[in-house]
Amino acid sequence: MRRINKKIKSLWGISEVGFSVMSTMETTFLVFFLTDVAQLPLGISGVITGFSALADAISAVVAGIVIDKVSFKVGKYRQWLLYCPPVVTVFFIFCFTKIGGDVMAGVIIGVGYVLSHFIWNIAWTANRNLIPVLTDDPGERAFLSGRIAVGSSLGKIIASYLVPFLGTAFLAVFSGVTAYTVIAVIACVLYMICYFIHYGITAGYDTEVYAGKKAVTFKDMAKGIASNPHLIAILLHDAIRLVAYYGIAAATSYYAKVVLEDSAVASWLLIMFYAGNVVGSNFSTTFSKRIGARKTSAFGCIGCAVFMALCYILPAQTAVIAVCMFLAQLIFGVAYATSTPCAAPTASGRPARTPGAWSWSSAPWPSSWAWPSAAC
Amino acid sequence: MVMVFCSLAIKLGVAIRGVLITALLTWIAYDPNAAVITPEAQGSIKFMFAIVFSIIMLVSLIPLLGFRLDEQRVAEMEQEIAKRAQN
Numbered sequence: 001m002r003r004i005n006k007k008i009k010s011l012w013g014i015s016e017v018g019f020s021v022m023s024t025m026e027t028t029f030l031v032f033f034l035t036d037v038a039q040l041p042l043g044i045s046g047v048i049t050g051f052s053a054l055a056d057a058i059s060a061v062v063a064g065i066v067i068d069k070v071s072f073k074v075g076k077y078r079q080w081l082l083y084c085p086p087v088v089t090v091f092f093i094f095c096f097t098k099i100g101g102d103v104m105a106g107v108i109i110g111v112g113y114v115l116s117h118f119i120w121n122i123a124w125t126a127n128r129n130l131i132p133v134l135t136d137d138p139g140e141r142a143f144l145s146g147r148i149a150v151g152s153s154l155g156k157i158i159a160s161y162l163v164p165f166l167g168t169a170f171l172a173v174f175s176g177v178t179a180y181t182v183i184a185v186i187a188c189v190l191y192m193i194c195y196f197i198h199y200g201i202t203a204g205y206d207t208e209v210y211a212g213k214k215a216v217t218f219k220d221m222a223k224g225i226a227s228n229p230h231l232i233a234i235l236l237h238d239a240i241r242l243v244a245y246y247g248i249a250a251a252t253s254y255y256a257k258v259v260l261e262d263s264a265v266a267s268w269l270l271i272m273f274y275a276g277n278v279v280g281s282n283f284s285t286t287f288s289k290r291i292g293a294r295k296t297s298a299f300g301c302i303g304c305a306v307f308m309a310l311c312y313i314l315p316a317q318t319a320v321i322a323v324c325m326f327l328a329q330l331i332f333g334v335a336y337a338t339s340t341p342c343a344a345p346t347a348s349g350r351p352a353r354t355p356g357a358w359s360w361s362s363a364p365w366p367s368s369w370a371w372p373s374a375a376c
Numbered sequence: 377m378v379m380v381f382c383s384l385a386i387k388l389g390v391a392i393r394g395v396l397i398t399a400l401l402t403w404i405a406y407d408p409n410a411a412v413i414t415p416e417a418q419g420s421i422k423f424m425f426a427i428v429f430s431i432i433m434l435v436s437l438i439p440l441l442g443f444r445l446d447e448q449r450v451a452e453m454e455q456e457i458a459k460r461a462q463n
Contacts, residue, residue, distance in 0.1 A: 027390060031397050036408040042398045049394020057387035233442035235385045240436035242389030243396065244429040250397055251425045254406075258413055258421040294443055301437055305430035312426035316418075332433075 004135050007201040013147030015127055018194025020155020022092060022187040027246055028270060029163050030095060032253035037176040038098040044106040052113040059114060063121035067129065075206035077126040077133060081199040084123035089188035091116035096184040098177045127198060133206045153278040160270035168264050241301055245332065248308065249273060265318045269325055276326040280333020287334050300335020304328045400424045
């Protein structure tokens, strides 16, 4: 019988705060950094964000394979929390630099993006996989998963405030690019500290040596997907709505700068945006149980579209836009967590109307393929 | 299986988002160094922020029409899987 100790009860989930601050800095502010701070040509900015993210998608699969295949003498997952963050730090900082001419700077940023993501995918997956290793108790596992979700939300909100605020404050001391580089350093240090804390509090766990475990191959996965139209439908739906979700977040900086003519208000708009999502997510299970995950997802997307469209019609005032963004994300948040309940029955035969009965720790696929909604 | 491909969907979303925003900025001839912010520039950014992504959000509902699993079908699938496991 494995049970979590007091340190884990107190501090588990803090890793996600650090990770989320760093990843939100990238998902929300990288495009703005490229076009307005580093002032790279729009074509190069598009290539960096497009190709690097696609390479990242491939690297996520490779990271899953690495986690499945590699074991250390002292355990399987914990060591990644120690080894990966310093490497991530080095490469992530390159994402917020401008070294050399436009093309050279673009290449350095792209390489930094791909490598930092590849390594953080490994650390993130290892961190999630620790949950079933730390405890056998379903209640404790749910508690740990919940803490991860809370940490992730907290990190997004912190980054939403911190990045524009520090960006403006540092401009008094540094150039625009250097200001963002310094913020990236701060985000990375926070990420490292948070991951090291997770490493420390889990000492004495994950000591089993794993050998000879049969892993499902990528080919098996691809075959399974290709023969499952329901799963393809859900994944397409998820990908497209996330284009909008991340698009709104990234476009907020442009809206604040050009329409509201005050870049600093981006932080408040984004805090409302992510706060709405957090509040809405709490109602996801209730809605899914009552009307089904599919209808919940449709409701969330339509509601979000309506309130965002109101931003076009209503006066462009910070308070009005902040309220619209909050409400849009409040409703979208209800749908945000529905992919797993929708997708679960397509893979495991469990009904989509009972998401509460499903948990990834008991899913019929390798635990290293944990729900990756925060690992962007 | 689901989780790796869900991750791919997210990363695909981020990739398309990046290309889309820079393409839209190119289309509206966005100039980050413009000395004066014109009403046209404001209107274009407003359109991108509020309308374009709302439309994309609605477009995401189209694939959802292909998701037609109900509890009866799931029960049938479970029986099929159980039979296969026995054989």
